[in-house]
Amino acid sequence: MANNHIMLYLASVILLVGIISSSFNMQGIAAENLSKQKLTSRILQEEIVKEVNENPNAGWKAALNDRFANATVAEFKRLLGVKPTPKNEYLGGVPVVTHDTSLKLPKEFDARTAWSQCTSIGRILDQGHCGSCWAFGAVESLSDRFCIKYNMNISLSVNDLLACCGFLCGQGCNGGHPISAWLYFKHHGVVTEECDPYFDKTGCSHPGCEPAWSTPKCVKKCVGGNQLWDESKHYGVSAYRVSHDPQDIMAEVYKNGPVEVAFTVYEDFAHYKSGVYKHITGSNIGGHAVKLIGWGTSDDGEDYWLLANQWNRSWGDDGYFKIKRGTNECGIEHGVVAGLPSDKNVVRGINTSDDVLISSF
Ligand SMILES: *[C@@H]1O[C@H](CO)[C@@H](O)[C@H](O)[C@H]1NC(C)=O
Ligand SMILES: *[C@@H]1O[C@H](CO)[C@@H](O)[C@H](O)[C@H]1NC(C)=O
Ligand SMILES: *[C@@H]1O[C@H](CO)[C@@H](O)[C@H](O)[C@H]1NC(C)=O
Ligand SMILES: *[C@@H]1O[C@H](CO)[C@@H](O)[C@H](O)[C@H]1NC(C)=O
Ligand SMILES: *[C@@H]1O[C@H](CO)[C@@H](O)[C@H](O)[C@H]1NC(C)=O
Numbered sequence: 001m002a003n004n005h006i007m008l009y010l011a012s013v014i015l016l017v018g019i020i021s022s023s024f025n026m027q028g029i030a031a032e033n034l035s036k037q038k039l040t041s042r043i044l045q046e047e048i049v050k051e052v053n054e055n056p057n058a059g060w061k062a063a064l065n066d067r068f069a070n071a072t073v074a075e076f077k078r079l080l081g082v083k084p085t086p087k088n089e090y091l092g093g094v095p096v097v098t099h100d101t102s103l104k105l106p107k108e109f110d111a112r113t114a115w116s117q118c119t120s121i122g123r124i125l126d127q128g129h130c131g132s133c134w135a136f137g138a139v140e141s142l143s144d145r146f147c148i149k150y151n152m153n154i155s156l157s158v159n160d161l162l163a164c165c166g167f168l169c170g171q172g173c174n175g176g177h178p179i180s181a182w183l184y185f186k187h188h189g190v191v192t193e194e195c196d197p198y199f200d201k202t203g204c205s206h207p208g209c210e211p212a213w214s215t216p217k218c219v220k221k222c223v224g225g226n227q228l229w230d231e232s233k234h235y236g237v238s239a240y241r242v243s244h245d246p247q248d249i250m251a252e253v254y255k256n257g258p259v260e261v262a263f264t265v266y267e268d269f270a271h272y273k274s275g276v277y278k279h280i281t282g283s284n285i286g287g288h289a290v291k292l293i294g295w296g297t298s299d300d301g302e303d304y305w306l307l308a309n310q311w312n313r314s315w316g317d318d319g320y321f322k323i324k325r326g327t328n329e330c331g332i333e334h335g336v337v338a339g340l341p342s343d344k345n346v347v348r349g350i351n352t353s354d355d356v357l358i359s360s361f
Pocket of ligand 3: 124125126312313
């Protein structure tokens with residue numbers, strides 16, 4: 001009898017997993033098969049720096065970024081935690097948002113100056129050794145959107161999402177789905193960083209960034225003294241994808257604040273230092289998610305997107321980067337997701353100072 005129950009249970013789990021995995025769209029962000037030799041080699045290569053910097057049409061400058069000094073390709077790849085997007089949105093009809101085409105948009109926009117009271121927009125974090133980019137991009141954008149909408153400084157918890165969303169979001173430190181993060185905000189909310197701080201605080205400061213850390217456990221209890229888990233939850237009212245059209249992406253950022261984007265990372269991207277990135281050389285290593293905060297046009301006339309990465313300030317342009325805009329470079333215009341913040345648990349506390357929640361990891 002008990003055996004029968006177990007068999008039935010196993011059968012339904014297998015069926016469920018089958019349904020879910022068959023609904024994943026395996027196109028788009030799928031990394032190449034890398035050889036063992038490749039995976040154990042260094043990600044930073046003098047030859048790549050040389051190739052990019054000697055290319056007059058590159059539009060950007062390369063360097064051996066300290067963040068990945070001595071890191072292997074495998075260690076770098078681990079940070080690229082975007083899994084292929086669920087295809088038929090098994091979690092329930094995710095809408096695609098477009099905007100009124102008559103909206104007049106500026107030629108240049110930077111969310112850090114547009115909402116200068118919101119210091120979270122310009123923060124650069126560090127995901128450490130974990131493939132949690134899908135959670136960082138979402139949590140950081142939502143924190144900014146709370147500040148923009150409710151005029152409050154807040155820092156929401158990546159750890160809550162990473163540890164507690166479970167298989168609906170993916171596999172924690174082994175990667176996840178950006179859209180699922182936004183659905184989690186809507187259905188379960190997310191606590192503050194103060195309540196549930198990021199587990200991997202040290203960033204990548206020690207040699208080799210090993211060992212790789214496993215996904216933290218879901219505890220559902222604030223570490224901070226008198227805060228309650230349920231009261232610390234901040235919710236989204238919606239979760240959506242943004243249309244591929246650059247005008248729609250710009251309008252979304254202009255009206256509601258930063259968005260989360262996913263794109264394909266090639267070897268040369270690890271070497272980005274300044275300028276407007278476009279893929280020049282190297283293999284496809286994996287899918288990555290970050291926060292898009294603005295746009296503009298460079299002195300050379302190149303249209304770009306402005307983004308904040310979470311690889312500390314010792315990578316790229318003080319932690320930021322620009323990438324070519326309008327040509328779906330590395331798939332960046334096809335992977336935009338966001339949601340709007342809810343006033344639930346917020347309006348009541350809007351006067352209490354949330355400043356203490358601005359803690360750097
Ligand atoms: C990658 O390797 C796996 C298993 O080793 C193989 O099944 C798959 O076809 C390979 N994919 C590509 C694109 O070579
Ligand atoms: C957030 O904190 C910064 C620095 O403490 C402060 O300058 C800013 O006014 C605060 N913004 C809001 C919306 O409270
Ligand atoms: C960035 O790296 C430095 C030195 O490696 C480290 O001390 C700092 O904590 C890191 N920053 C974050 C936000 O993790
Ligand atoms: C990288 O390795 C070299 C040689 O082993 C060592 O001197 C250096 O401190 C390492 N750098 C980092 C950031 O770990
Ligand atoms: C916030 O505080 C101000 C001044 O202390 C008060 O006038 C206002 O009603 C308060 N607002 C809320 C939502 O509690």
